[in-house]
Amino acid sequence: MQKIRLRYAKRGRLRFTSHRDVARAFERALRRAGVPMAYSQGFNPHPKISWIGAAPTGVASEAEYVEIQVVTPVDPDRLAAVLDAALAPGLDILEAVTAGPGGLADRMEASDWRVELPGVPPGELRAALDRLLAEEHVEVERLTKDGRRTIDARPAVIRAAVESADDAPRGVGLDMSYPERSCGILRVVVRQTTPAVRPDDVLSALRVVAALEPPVPAKATRLAQGRLDDEGGLSDPLALDRQAGLG
Amino acid sequence: MSVESVFPQLEPLLPRVSKPVQYVGGELNATVKDWDAATVRWALMYPDAYEVGLPNQGVMILYEVLNELPDVLAERTYSVWPDLEKLMREHGVPQFTVDGHRPLGAFDLLGVSFSTELGYTNLLTALDLAGIPLHAADRTEDHPVVVAGGHAAFNPEPIADFVDAAVLGDGEEAVGEITDIMRRWKHEGRPGGRDELLTRLAETGGVYVPRFYDVVYRPDGHLDTVRPNRERVPETVAKRTTMDLDAWPYPKKPLVPLAESVHERMSVEIFRGCTRGCRFCQAGMITRPVRERSIEGIGAMIQNGLAASGFEEVGLLSLSSADHSEIGEITKQLADRYEGTNTGLSLPSTRVDAFNIDLANELSRNGRRSGLTFAPEGGSERIRRVINKMVSEEDLIKTVSAAYANGWRQVKLYFMCGLPTETDEDVLQIAEMAKNVIRAGRTASGRKDIRCTISIGGFVPKPHTPFQWAAQTDPDTVDSRLRKLREAVNSDRDRSLGRNIGMRYHDGKPSLIEGLLSRGDRRVGRVIERVWRDGGRFDGWSEHFSYDRWVSSAAAELEPLGVSLDWFTTRERTEAEVLPWDHLDSGLDKQWLWDDWMDALDAREQDDCRWTPCFDCGVCPAMGTDIEIGPTGRKLLPISPVGVGSPVRNPALTQ
Numbered sequence: 049m050q051k052i053r054l055r056y057a058k059r060g061r062l063r064f065t066s067h068r069d070v071a072r073a074f075e076r077a078l079r080r081a082g083v084p085m086a087y088s089q090g091f092n093p094h095p096k097i098s099w100i101g102a103a104p105t106g107v108a109s110e111a112e113y114v115e116i117q118v119v120t121p122v123d124p125d126r127l128a129a130v131l132d133a134a135l136a137p138g139l140d141i142l143e144a145v146t147a148g149p150g151g152l153a154d155r156m157e158a159s160d161w162r163v164e165l166p167g168v169p170p171g172e173l174r175a176a177l178d179r180l181l182a183e184e185h186v187e188v189e190r191l192t193k194d195g196r197r198t199i200d201a202r203p204a205v206i207r208a209a210v211e212s213a214d215d216a217p218r219g220v221g222l223d224m225s226y227p228e229r230s231c232g233i234l235r236v237v238v239r240q241t242t243p244a245v246r247p248d249d250v251l252s253a254l255r256v257v258a259a260l261e262p263p264v265p266a267k268a269t270r271l272a273q274g275r276l277d278d279e280g281g282l283s284d285p286l287a288l289d290r291q292a293g294l295g
Numbered sequence: 296m297s298v299e300s301v302f303p304q305l306e307p308l309l310p311r312v313s314k315p316v317q318y319v320g321g322e323l324n325a326t327v328k329d330w331d332a333a334t335v336r337w338a339l340m341y342p343d344a345y346e347v348g349l350p351n352q353g354v355m356i357l358y359e360v361l362n363e364l365p366d367v368l369a370e371r372t373y374s375v376w377p378d379l380e381k382l383m384r385e386h387g388v389p390q391f392t393v394d395g396h397r398p399l400g401a402f403d404l405l406g407v408s409f410s411t412e413l414g415y416t417n418l419l420t421a422l423d424l425a426g427i428p429l430h431a432a433d434r435t436e437d438h439p440v441v442v443a444g445g446h447a448a449f450n451p452e453p454i455a456d457f458v459d460a461a462v463l464g465d466g467e468e469a470v471g472e473i474t475d476i477m478r479r480w481k482h483e484g485r486p487g488g489r490d491e492l493l494t495r496l497a498e499t500g501g502v503y504v505p506r507f508y509d510v511v512y513r514p515d516g517h518l519d520t521v522r523p524n525r526e527r528v529p530e531t532v533a534k535r536t537t538m539d540l541d542a543w544p545y546p547k548k549p550l551v552p553l554a555e556s557v558h559e560r561m562s563v564e565i566f567r568g569c570t571r572g573c574r575f576c577q578a579g580m581i582t583r584p585v586r587e588r589s590i591e592g593i594g595a596m597i598q599n600g601l602a603a604s605g606f607e608e609v610g611l612l613s614l615s616s617a618d619h620s621e622i623g624e625i626t627k628q629l630a631d632r633y634e635g636t637n638t639g640l641s642l643p644s645t646r647v648d649a650f651n652i653d654l655a656n657e658l659s660r661n662g663r664r665s666g667l668t669f670a671p672e673g674g675s676e677r678i679r680r681v682i683n684k685m686v687s688e689e690d691l692i693k694t695v696s697a698a699y700a701n702g703w704r705q706v707k708l709y710f711m712c713g714l715p716t717e718t719d720e721d722v723l724q725i726a727e728m729a730k731n732v733i734r735a736g737r738t739a740s741g742r743k744d745i746r747c748t749i750s751i752g753g754f755v756p757k758p759h760t761p762f763q764w765a766a767q768t769d770p771d772t773v774d775s776r777l778r779k780l781r782e783a784v785n786s787d788r789d790r791s792l793g794r795n796i797g798m799r800y801h802d803g804k805p806s807l808i809e810g811l812l813s814r815g816d817r818r819v820g821r822v823i824e825r826v827w828r829d830g831g832r833f834d835g836w837s838e839h840f841s842y843d844r845w846v847s848s849a850a851a852e853l854e855p856l857g858v859s860l861d862w863f864t865t866r867e868r869t870e871a872e873v874l875p876w877d878h879l880d881s882g883l884d885k886q887w888l889w890d891d892w893m894d895a896l897d898a899r900e901q902d903d904c905r906w907t908p909c910f911d912c913g914v915c916p917a918m919g920t921d922i923e924i925g926p927t928g929r930k931l932l933p934i935s936p937v938g939v940g941s942p943v944r945n946p947a948l949t950q
Contacts, residue, residue, distance in 0.1 A: 061306075062553070064315040069553045076323075076551060076605030082938060082945025095637075095940070106310050119940055122948050130948055134605075136321055136553065267309035267650055 050121050051147035054128070055290055062138030067102035070139065076115065080222065082261075083127065086117040100153050103143075104246055109144070109270035111159075115152055122238055148292025155285040158206060160272040161247045163234040167263040173232030174210045176258035181208060188252035197243075201253040204245035207280050208236040223230070237280065240273075242262040252265055275285045298330050301388055302396040316343035316554045318379065320393035323551035325602060326362045326369075327394045334481065335474045338392055338402040338439065339360050340372045340421060342414035343835060345393070348373040349550060350558035352612070353408045353445060356545040357466050357921035367474055370394035370402075374417040375424070377832055379840075383424055390424035399425035403477055406412040406470070407458070409447035412812035413805070413835035415454055419827040422457065429824065431459045442473065442502075449534070449581050450758040450876040453819040455505035457589055460496055462503070463879060464534030464581070466545045469501060494527055498696045503532040503879060510817055516857040518816060518873040533880045534581065536920050540567060541592040548603040560608035560641065561600045563626070565593055568612035570912075570922075571646070572901045573672070574683045574891060575711065577757035578614055581881045583914040585905060590621050590628070592795040594931040597629065601638065601942040608639040616642040617654060618905075620925040627655040628931040633661050636942040645669060647686045647694050648946060655698055666748075667698050670709035674724030680898040681716050683891075688728060692735045695747075699736035705746045706732060713754040713768030713803065715895060722776040725749060725784035730792045749799035750785075751777060753806030757813050759881040761891035763874065766867040768938070773803030804814050804842040808834065810864040811849065816875035816942040819851040819863065843918050882920075883915030 058065065065073070075095055078085055087093040096117035103109040128144035135141065165173060180186060186202040212232040238245050247268035254260040274282035309315035319329075339358055341348030348354065354371060355940045361369035370392035375383065383389070389398040399405060399421065407418055419429055422441070427432050431441065437827065443451050443461040451461040473496060487494075496502040507528040511519040523530060537543055549561045566587040566848050569579040571685045588596075597609050609623070616900050622642075629640055640658045647669045655667065671686050673679040679686060695706050729749050736745040756762045777800050785793045811819060825848040833839035849860040868874065870889055877885070887910075891901060893921070904910055905924060915921055938944040 061302075061319040061321060062320050064309055066314075066316065068555065069316055072555070072559075073553055075607070079605035079607070079941045080602065080943060082941050082948055084938075084942040084948070085940035086942065106315065126948055130945060136323060138321065189345050261598055264307045 050118050051115055052118065052122070052124055052127060052152060053113065053145050053147050053152055053286060054108075054141055055143045055286060056112050056114065057142055058103060058107075058112060059138045059140065060108070062136065063103075063108035063269075064106055065139075066096075067099070070102065070112075071097070071099065071294045073136065073139060077131055077139075078116070079131040081134040083116075083122070083131065083196075084118050084120040086119045096282040101156060101240070103270050104248070105248060106265075107268045107270065111270050111272045113152060113156070113273070115147060118250050132134050143286060143290040145286050146293055148289040152285060155283075155288070156273050157275045158237055158239045158273065158282060159270050160270045160282055161234075161236050161238060161250075162211070163236065163247050163251070164267040164270050165232040165234065165262045166267075167230055168232040168260065169211050169230055169238040170212070170232045172260070173234060173254075175211060176254045176260040177208055177234065179257045180205070180253055183239050183257060186253040186256055188256055190249060190252070194234045199243055199245065199249065201245050204239045205250060206237045206239055206243045206276070208234065208250075237276075237282070239276075298395075298397050298401045300396040301391050301398055304386060304388045305383075305391065305396065305407075307384060308379065308388065308805075311382060312379045313376065314554060315848075315907060317373070317552075318375070319553075321553065322349070322393075323605075323931065324548040325371075325394055325550060326358075328362065328368040328570065329924055330368065332366070334366040335368075335404070335477045336402045336919070337369040337374055337406055337470070337474075338399050339369055340407045342374055342407055342409065342417035342421065344376065344833070345373040345554060346550070346556045348551045349554075350547070350555045351408060351410070352562055352564065353410075354467060354765070355550055356543075357406065357408075357470050358550075359545050359547060360467055361470055361474065364471070364474065369375065370397060372399060372421065374414075380420060380424065380832075389426055389873070390421045390550060398582050400427055400438065402439045403481070404473065405441045407441065407443050409443055409445040409654055411835060412453070412809055413840075414447075415812060415823050416827045416831045416834055418454065418457060419824065420832060430456050432456070434459070434489065436485060438500065439647065440477075440489075440492065440496075444469075446577060446581065446878055447813075449577070449879060449881060450813065450815075451503065451505065452817050452875040453815040454598040455817045456820040456824075458505065459493060460504050462501065462535065463532065463583050463881065465536070465537040467545070469535045469651070472499065473502065492936045494525070498527040498529070500529045500533055501535055501590070504528070505817075508697075508878065514857075516862065518875060520873070521875075521878045523821060531878050531880045533918065534882060536918050536921065537567070538586060538920060540564070540586050540588040541629075544592060544596050545594070547599060549600050549606070551606070558610070559606070560610050560639075561604050561606040562612045563593055563596045563600065563652045564588065564612045564624075565616060565619050566613045569618070570904045571615055571618070571663075572683050572891075572903060574681070574761040574895050575714065575754060575757075576614075577760050580760045580883060581615070583882065583912065584920050584922045585927055587619060589925070590625055590929055590931060593625060594632075607637060608641060610641050610643050611897045612643060615646050617645045621927065623654060624926075624930075626654055629658045630660040632931060635941055636661060636940065638942050643668075645673065647691050648783055655703070656701060658742075659702075666705040666707050667695075667703055668709065669694070671728065672709065672711050673714060673721065674710060674728055675721040677898055678714055678717055678721040680900055681895050682711075682714055683895070683901050685900055688731065691728070692731060695732050696735045696739040699745055700739040704740075704742075704744065705748070706736070707748045707750060708732070710749060711754040712751050712780075712800075713773045713806070714767045716725055717768065717776075718897075718936065719779055722780050723783050725751070726786075726796075727804045729784065729796045733792045733795050739929045744795075746795050746797065748799060751780070751798070751800040753803045755806050755810045755813055757796070758874070758876045759883055759888075761888050763814065763888065764868040764870075764872075764892055767807065767864045769865050770803030770807050773806070777802075801837065803863070805840055806833070807860070807864055808840075808842065808845045811845070811860055814875070815863050816857065818853060822849045825852055861889040880917065882912075882914035882917040884911065884917070887912050910936070
């Protein structure tokens with residue numbers, strides 16, 4: 049039984065999909081593409097698909113990960129191509145590798161987020177961010193299914209900066225209907241904690257410390273996730289599998 | 296003049312609403328065509344939430360049929376939830392299609408499919424958000440022509456003020472003809488304006504244009520006459536019938552939503568129409584005669600549909616799927632073909648007497664063994680004779696015993712409450728039946744943990760059925776019978792049985808309003824509009840439905856006219872009465888319907904004309920149609936498994 053790890057992106061309008069929506073779309077695309085999926089045994093067999101976290105509804109991502117199992121060996125690159133063709137544009141397969149030793153989930157220590165704030169001047173955003181970084185704890189409220197809960201958003205924030213629009217990686221950020229000079233862009237590396245601190249929570253923290261109120265909803269994109277290296281960067285979680293594949 | 300997408304205005308609102316994905320479109324197999332290259336542009340609406348509307352077969356079929364025409368464009372729209380409606384009003388965003396996000400007002404035609412009357416208020420929301428005048432009389436040449444279809448269109452009188460036209464029956468061919476008339480009229484430079492266009496539609500005899508018929512009432516509130524008010528418009532309007540289902544293999548490419556929907560499977564309609572003759576069943580009466588799709592046609596649709604959609608389950612759809620003349624062969628051969636691919640088959644509606652355990656086993660061979668559902672509809676033998684649902688309790692027990700013995704753990708039974716001539720005793724028999732099912736199931740399976748769920752709906756008399764004359768049972772009586780039934784299910788003596796019986800039901804109030812909208816005439820339109828202006832939305836959803844609002848609006852609008860909510864619902868009609876839909880021809884002979892109603896009151900049954908001689912319901916001679924059934928004796932080829940772990944084989948992937 050071969051295990052394959054995939055990196056995929058959730059882009060544009062498809063950022064409004066929930067994790068369940070993405071999971072259903074994947075299952076169906078795998079069937080359309082004729083991928084020889086392994087199924088669980090039992091009364092209600094399910095295709096063997098393991099999800100590694102998931103960007104929240106409304107948030108785009110360039111770095112989502114999933115692991116699948118097949119009953120007949122397949123070439124990962126070819127799988128990536130046929131699956132990408134079967135998925136809706138906006139759910140895009142970026143890479144596929146045969147799984148090497150070690151769990152994938154263990155390699156996800158932190159995420160690098162890019163948050164566009166249309167209508168928020170970069171200077172104002174920078175000032176708010178400075179105040180956030182000066183604090184040790186910032187309690188924010190979040191609405192969950194079970195009511196309101198309070199979490200401390202500050203300790204999970206490892207690194208944060210305000211980016212100028214020119215720094216944007218290509219293909220990210222896209223359909224911006226605001227003039228660039230009035231769109232503040234926040235880059236923030238957040239440690240994966242329990243409960244998870246999400247881009248929304250960081251924005252709530254900015255509201256708490258500096259009363260920052262974006263006039264329209266922010267657009268967040270996860271650019272990368274992986275293990276934190278010594279310089280505060282993120283290592284590629286599929287690097288080990290790629291090496292194992294070559295060796 | 297090109298039409299811009301409203302998505303840039305909509306997008307900033309989406310993070311603020313629930314389930315935003317339902318508004319972004321981009322479904323697999325959706326079509327967005329070039330606006331300027333199209334001559335005739337249709338917006339198709341299902342007037343309920345996206346999750347309910349998207350899987351609707353009618354809309355899906357027409358969407359594909361229309362988009363296959365080179366100069367025609369069709370896009371879909373669904374009801375927006377109140378959270379988005381509020382934001383759209385604040386920000387001036389019009390009702391939009393999910394395909395091109397184009398404003399509804401820009402289309403030539405707006406086709407609205409009404410499976411149920413409870414979508415009427417949602418039509419008004421969509422029209423209003425689109426900037427289309429609510430009243431057809433106020434629309435100009437610049438507004439879309441609003442066409443109603445679906446089963447509720449067999450009595451569109453309650454929405455006669457709001458729609459320009461209604462089409463009865465099958466839509467596949469009708470939409471093409473309407474498109475032709477629209478195309479020619481536009482091509483000729485729109486001679487005679489909207490009035491001429493509607494007249495051309497009406498004179499075909501297959502499109503009902505309410506404004507061309509005058510309704511006269513008697514002083515006592517009864518209808519006197521409904522007559523055409525101009526030449527070129529026929530006295531009656533006939534329903535449409537698509538005879539050869541194999542010639543219309545739609546949907547070829549089923550829409551697959553990103554959002555979750557109520558039916559997570561692909562559906563293939565294996566036949567249309569039903570002659571079982573259940574007297575409560577409007578669908579069975581108005582879709583006659585029976586027309587089967589051939590086994591090869593079914594096989595090809597499933598193969599193409601699975602490859603195009605990736606669904607894990609195929610629903611073999613019809614009004615009574617086990618009645619297909621080759622159902623045994625179909626299920627066996629499909630199970631063979633999809634062995635090892637985790638593709639489940641389901642029969643959404645199955646009659647107890649047509650079901651057998653071979654069928655059940657074929658259905659569950661390659662997929663999930665979901666629950667089995669049967670609809671005895673009535674608790675007592677007597678009431679089942681009244682409604683002509685001839686299922687004996689013995690048949691039922693035999694069937695469920697076999698199911699439990701073969702590994703099923705759960706059986707669902709559907710019933711109705713409030714049927715004509717019904718007494719408390721008839722309803723209490725449901726409890727006995729459910730207990731007998733549990734007893735039989737325990738014996739057959741040797742286990743105690745099997746379950747039976749009884750689900751009870753309120754009966755609503757519908758136009759074009761033998762019960763169209765019946766008095767609807769008032770909600771208090773329905774509620775009291777359901778209360779007694781619950782007590783009987785849980786009675787102390789049989790507590791060990793009652794524990795394994797689940798009971799699901801709704802109170803009788805929404806049914807009464809559905810009754811008003813089903814058998815109403817044009818005067819009921821005022822009630823709908825008043826309810827809507829007062830905030831009425833999504834009446835099919837218990838969290839949005841307000842009985843009090845309907846009752847008070849009905850009182851305010853109807854009583855000054857000498858009629859009332861009760862007059863339209865709980866009043867029995869006489870033979871001589873002019874019914875609001877008498878000028879709309881479903882093919883059924885009114886005398887036959889009346890005789891069948893009399894037979895019902897005497898608890899006399901009527902056979903099925905597929906296997907007994909014709910009993911002259913009137914449809915075939917009136918519509919020039921005939922029963923189209925097999926068996927054909929043909930086979931599905933190849934009878935070999937198609938893939939591994941997927942119903943599709945992809946040689947490019949595994950060498």
